[in-house]
Amino acid sequence: MHVELQEQIDSQSAMVGLPRCRFCAAPLRSTLVDLGMSPLCESYVPLERLGAMERFYPLHVRVCDQCLLVQLEEVVAPDEIFTEYAYFSSYSDSWVAHARDYVESAVERLGLDGDSLVMELASNDGYLLQHVVERGIPALGVEPAANIARVARERGIDTLVAFFGRELAARLVTEGQRADLLVANNVLAHVPDLNDFVAGMQQVLAPAGVITIEFPHLARLVAGNQFDTIYHEHFSYFSLLTARRVLQAHGLEVFDVDELATHGGSLRVYAQRRSEAGQPLSPSVAELTERERALGFDRLEGYGAFAPRVEDTKWRLLEFLIECRRDGKRVAGYGAPGKGNTLLNYCGIRTDLLEFTVDRNPYKQGQYLPGTHIPIRHPEALEQARPDFILILPWNLKEEIASQLSYTRRWGARCVVPIPEVEIL
Ligand SMILES: [Zn+2]
Numbered sequence: 001m002h003v004e005l006q007e008q009i010d011s012q013s014a015m016v017g018l019p020r021c022r023f024c025a026a027p028l029r030s031t032l033v034d035l036g037m038s039p040l041c042e043s044y045v046p047l048e049r050l051g052a053m054e055r056f057y058p059l060h061v062r063v064c065d066q067c068l069l070v071q072l073e074e075v076v077a078p079d080e081i082f083t084e085y086a087y088f089s090s091y092s093d094s095w096v097a098h099a100r101d102y103v104e105s106a107v108e109r110l111g112l113d114g115d116s117l118v119m120e121l122a123s124n125d126g127y128l129l130q131h132v133v134e135r136g137i138p139a140l141g142v143e144p145a146a147n148i149a150r151v152a153r154e155r156g157i158d159t160l161v162a163f164f165g166r167e168l169a170a171r172l173v174t175e176g177q178r179a180d181l182l183v184a185n186n187v188l189a190h191v192p193d194l195n196d197f198v199a200g201m202q203q204v205l206a207p208a209g210v211i212t213i214e215f216p217h218l219a220r221l222v223a224g225n226q227f228d229t230i231y232h233e234h235f236s237y238f239s240l241l242t243a244r245r246v247l248q249a250h251g252l253e254v255f256d257v258d259e260l261a262t263h264g265g266s267l268r269v270y271a272q273r274r275s276e277a278g279q280p281l282s283p284s285v286a287e288l289t290e291r292e293r294a295l296g297f298d299r300l301e302g303y304g305a306f307a308p309r310v311e312d313t314k315w316r317l318l319e320f321l322i323e324c325r326r327d328g329k330r331v332a333g334y335g336a337p338g339k340g341n342t343l344l345n346y347c348g349i350r351t352d353l354l355e356f357t358v359d360r361n362p363y364k365q366g367q368y369l370p371g372t373h374i375p376i377r378h379p380e381a382l383e384q385a386r387p388d389f390i391l392i393l394p395w396n397l398k399e400e401i402a403s404q405l406s407y408t409r410r411w412g413a414r415c416v417v418p419i420p421e422v423e424i425l
Helices: 003-015 078-082 093-110 129-134 146-154 166-174 194-204 218-223 240-249 283-294 306-326 338-347 380-385 395-411
Strands: 030-038 057-063 070-072 118-121 139-142 179-185 205-216 252-260 266-273 331-334 389-392 414-417
Touching: 030 306, 030 338, 093 129, 093 179, 093 205, 118 129, 118 194, 129 139, 166 194, 179 194, 194 205, 194 240, 194 252, 205 218, 240 252, 240 266, 240 283, 252 283, 306 331, 306 338, 331 380, 389 395, 395 414
Parallel strands: 118 139, 118 179, 179 205, 331 389, 389 414
Antiparallel strands: 030 057, 057 070, 205 266, 252 266
16 A cells, blocks of 8 residues: 555544534644543532442543643533532622623723623523623523522513523524623533534624623633643633634634633733724734743743643642651541542542531532542531541632631641642731
């Protein structure tokens, strides 16, 4: 056989079975980081299921050679995750305040009034649209989780129970519902069919309408070594560069961007139809794009340093815990957040290295962490066990938690955070 032909066949067969980019459909050959196998991070295990089989899925983050979109393969059907989602946005005071400030500034900036329509995708329990309705501006929410949508409706917020995409957008347009402001907060990353979702956004947008999208910023994830914020339900990880590329492919132009402190560092991008130059282009777009280029996010080589740093963090955390164990020191955890489960499963930390953790959420108390089966107890358990070290799993709240735990100093306990570096506070 001709050598070239053989090579072609070899490279084709090597590509068979490779997952494809959810944006540009190129085969995904490059790895950002491979965190091994993990259960879904919110699948806490009750006592009676401790002996049952648990499902583990790969947590292998790829970067597309062609478009540089960082992504996870979809291994879990979205309806398995989102139809009875347990997260109610209104439980977080800071998140509700964030939403109120946002609505206030958007209403003013875009001059929205009783003739406008504000639409929110993944509108949750109405934590944001309630502020729109209060101002007498018509609002429509779209929320796939029926139990959460019900709460929004009880608050008087018109909410459709549906997954958003081209089909729903077309239906809304036929009914004369087009958004003057279309809000998508922390949803784009969770969308399996990215092109269908963004195309739908473009469709349902009023001609001079504005879209705002918030998502965790990949540049902050990488700079802060926040690999524990990677989990199965989070399919895409955007830089401004890739977000602009995806929006542009669907006729949308980013005209402004804000950098926010939420979720370890997020972006809020503002977009409009490319054919409408209604909103002026802010210099912040070019500025941040340039900063991302300088950090290497515009080329594949720029993504190479992340995995070795993540591995190094794993070794350091294990070294610390093993040393504690050898010295007869006791270590307990604080918090049972989803991100803790990515970290503990990736590092292979079980009760041999972390006796138990505590959480203020009564729903989690008495259950066990997925995969690692570390028991979750009431915070009082710290007082009884008097551990020497307390590993703070929600490290993003380390100041707040360390001050709550100042009483543990009485018996000489020290707080430890795993990320960005293992650090004894
Ligand atoms: Zn791609």
